Amino acid sequence: MKSFFKKFRDAQRPFCTMIVAAAGASSRMGGGNKLFMPIDGIPVLARTLLAIDQVSHVDEILIAAREEDILTVSDLCKTFGISKPVKVVRGGASREESVYLAALEADSQAGLIAVQDGDRPLVTPELIAEVVRKAAVTAAAAPAVAVKDTIKVAQEGVVVDTPRRETLYAVQTPQAFDADLLRAALQSALQSGAELTDDCSAVERMGKQVFLTEGDPENLKITTPVDLTIAEAILQEREES
Ligand SMILES: Nc1ccn([C@@H]2O[C@H](COP(=O)(O)OP(=O)(O)OP(=O)(O)O)[C@@H](O)[C@H]2O)c(=O)n1
Numbered sequence: 001m002k003s004f005f006k007k008f009r010d011a012q013r014p015f016c017t018m019i020v021a022a023a024g025a026s027s028r029m030g031g032g033n034k035l036f037m038p039i040d041g042i043p044v045l046a047r048t049l050l051a052i053d054q055v056s057h058v059d060e061i062l063i064a065a066r067e068e069d070i071l072t073v074s075d076l077c078k079t080f081g082i083s084k085p086v087k088v089v090r091g092g093a094s095r096e097e098s099v100y101l102a103a104l105e106a107d108s109q110a111g112l113i114a115v116q117d118g119d120r121p122l123v124t125p126e127l128i129a130e131v132v133r134k135a136a137v138t139a140a141a142a143p144a145v146a147v148k149d150t151i152k153v154a155q156e157g158v159v160v161d162t163p164r165r166e167t168l169y170a171v172q173t174p175q176a177f178d179a180d181l182l183r184a185a186l187q188s189a190l191q192s193g194a195e196l197t198d199d200c201s202a203v204e205r206m207g208k209q210v211f212l213t214e215g216d217p218e219n220l221k222i223t224t225p226v227d228l229t230i231a232e233a234i235l236q237e238r239e240e241s
């Protein structure tokens, strides 16, 4: 933590590495790598990278990809003219492992590491910048939207609890952290075998506070085929407005 604040003082703002998690199996998409599927002619991963590339708070991009996709991902960065320094590294068996392996490759100056899902192509540069700014003063930040549905906790199909909706948020990416904190938290989570679905959870396990910024309902994750259709519709609406 001390080194983070030192880097922040020395450089006005900390050097920020953006990890893009792109080493998944796309199993819920039901065939093909979703990250290369086009939305209005531009592949999902390219859209994500183009948004990140516009954010002045981000200094380098590290993409975790499956071994067999490393060349394709490097070519995609060239084709779409990504201008920030980019490294493509081999991902792991789980999302956490992919992020941890990439975090080990971050530039030694990095005071902050942000983590973006490769499959959130409608993320905006403004949302990214806000999360990074918040993490620079809190050490851990993530965008979230209040849930609209009533959420049930159930076991074997039977409801066991109904948490108060005012306390519930759907968290998105990018999630941004002090670099040393994130590496330590992911290492600890991986060693303990904890199964986590986001990076904040690893930091929460360390007893650290995570601060929420305003998420965007349009920052959807492309998970199943219908999400491609929804994303196309959102883009069309953005173009018309
Ligand atoms: N071992 C893994 C698993 C996931 N991811 C990435 O983490 C993001 C969020 O994961 P998810 O949406 O679950 O993607 P997949 O794991 O590819 O999807 P599925 O669970 O349907 O296989 C994706 O950009 C995915 O490529 C990763 O980098 N490494």
Ligand SMILES: C[C@](O)(CO)[C@H](O)COP(=O)(O)O
Binding pocket: 095, 117, 170, 171, 172, 173, 197, 198, 199, 221, 223
């Ligand atoms: C990190 C995440 O996008 C936050 O909403 C989400 O938890 C990833 O989940 P997945 O199961 O890897 O799709």
